[in-house]
Amino acid sequence: MSDAPLLEVDDLRVEFTTDDGIVTAVDGISFTVEDHEVLGVVGESGSGKTVTALAILGLLPKKTTVTGSAKWRGRELIGLGDKELQPLRGEEIAIVFQDALASFNPVFTIGSQIGEAIEVHHEIASKDRDERVVELLDLVGIPNPRQRADQYPHEFSGGMRQRAMIAMALANDPALLIADEPTTALDVTLQAQVLEVLERIQARTRSSIMLITHDLGVVAGIADRIAVMYAGRHIETGPVDQIFYEPRHPYTLGLLASLPRLDRKTHGQKLYRITGQPPSLIERPPGCTFHPRCEFARLPEPCATVVPALEEVDPSHRAACHFSEGLVGLTPERLREGQRA
Ligand SMILES: Nc1ncnc2c1ncn2[C@@H]1O[C@H](COP(=O)(O)OP(=O)(O)OP(=O)(O)O)[C@@H](O)[C@H]1O
Ligand SMILES: [Mg+2]
Incomplete structure (x- = not known):
């Protein structure tokens, strides 16, 4: 079991039944994410990138038909219920959602929300928890993290909120961070900063990252491998250099x-x-x-x-x-x- 890949997806298929007919959002994709690897998933809007991530974590609406396999360290995830998946979410696989800017609750401080993410999975003394929050905000490059932890989401700029979301996702040292389009809503400078944060995290924590984006340029500098997605299928996968040059x-x-x-x-x-x-x-x-x-x-x-x-x-x-x-x-x-x- 120990030499099983971190994540091994095989013939994953996702169908939504809608009034217009059956939407095949993911059409039989197979891929792996290895330890310490950055996989870039690239494709146009609607190609099935987010649905793939949600299927793995069991976060799709109940009526959705999901078939095929997604194994985490050799253990099948498809078909598991919330109760079995909950301990895994955030703890082993964390996701930064596409609409990260809306993901914080406006009435609680950033620090308390990150702290809560830690407490969901661990019993921890409040002093240690607070230290960990500061450490995480520092890791994602938030200046004056101790003061910033006590601020509310509206006191953070868009780019800082995005980074705080990443800090929250990292709260429990997940083995895999899924970053879904962390850059689309941001201008180019902020985009570069967020990517720098991801690179730094990867260098520091050695966690694996699945970076989902429209933009092949975004993943060039950070991904080890790339999967190009089109209409629910992986149409090309390979090491980043081969994707770019061949x-x-x-x-x-x-x-x-x-x-x-x-x-x-x-x-x-x-x-x-x-x-x-x-x-x-x-x-x-x-x-x-x-x-x-x-x-x-x-x-x-x-x-x-x-x-x-x-x-x-x-x-x-x-x-x-x-x-x-x-x-x-x-x-x-x-x-x-x-x-x-
Ligand atoms: N709950 C749902 N019911 C019906 N169709 C859905 C549902 N969720 C997603 N889809 C459809 O599945 C397809 C893939 O969606 P997905 O969100 O994975 O695209 P994406 O590649 O992440 O696009 P974007 O780059 O815009 O985020 C789209 O056509 C979308 O409309
Ligand atoms: Mg998406």
Whole structure:
């Protein structure tokens, strides 16, 4: 059991029954998070990133159909009830929610709310608890943490609240921190600060992090591995360098080509745009769900008829594209030039 990965997800599938039909938000994904690893999960809005995290923690609405497996240190989580999952949440796996700014209760001090998060899982003397709160606020880079602990959420700036949320998530030294889009609501400077905090935490606590974001640029400096998600599927996974320098799925290549490059003279030039919209999750396109937007698709066969499997293209690098071989050597620059021409 000891050599089981920290988190091992296998063929996870999540369906919501709605008035319009069945929404397949997560469509059979498999991945692992190892000890001390930072996994970046990247994808457009609606691709299933948050639902994946919620499914693992058993936080989806009761009527949701969740199948497949998610094992924590070898123990199956899917199917467990709140009573069994509660000790795990926050204690072993902590999540910083996307809407972190709204997550603090306005009528209690920041310090008391972080303190409470500690007390949920541990009996602790109030003096030790208060010290721990100060230590946590310090860890996430809040200046004058002792004074700040006694302030209310409205006295914190947006960026500070976000960091205080991370401090709260870290209260019990979780082995895995899931940070869901901790940066979207923030401006670029604050974004960089929050990422710095995550990096510092990782260096200090060696906890694993699953960092969920829209922005491939955000995860570049911090992730060890990246999983690119599209319409509920992982379409490419691999070490960060391979994803950036040898992408093997047209969607990943498109995301890379859409990144603004500060180090290049893209000034005055239009950025690349992946044309079209993400598909409906109720009536998915047949075959590869990306084919309607793909510049490289061969239609109808095989791209509109056969679902490409997520297959190894290099050791530890996988892509779900019928023509991933054909992308070898193709750079984001060339894709951009093609669109300009
Ligand atoms: N409770 C629900 N009932 C019905 N559909 C849902 C429910 N929760 C999520 N969905 C749908 O599941 C899909 C995936 O949602 P999810 O929140 O995981 O996307 P996301 O990748 O996190 O997007 P974003 O980047 O905008 O946060 C979306 O189409 C969403 O509308
Ligand atoms: Mg989300």
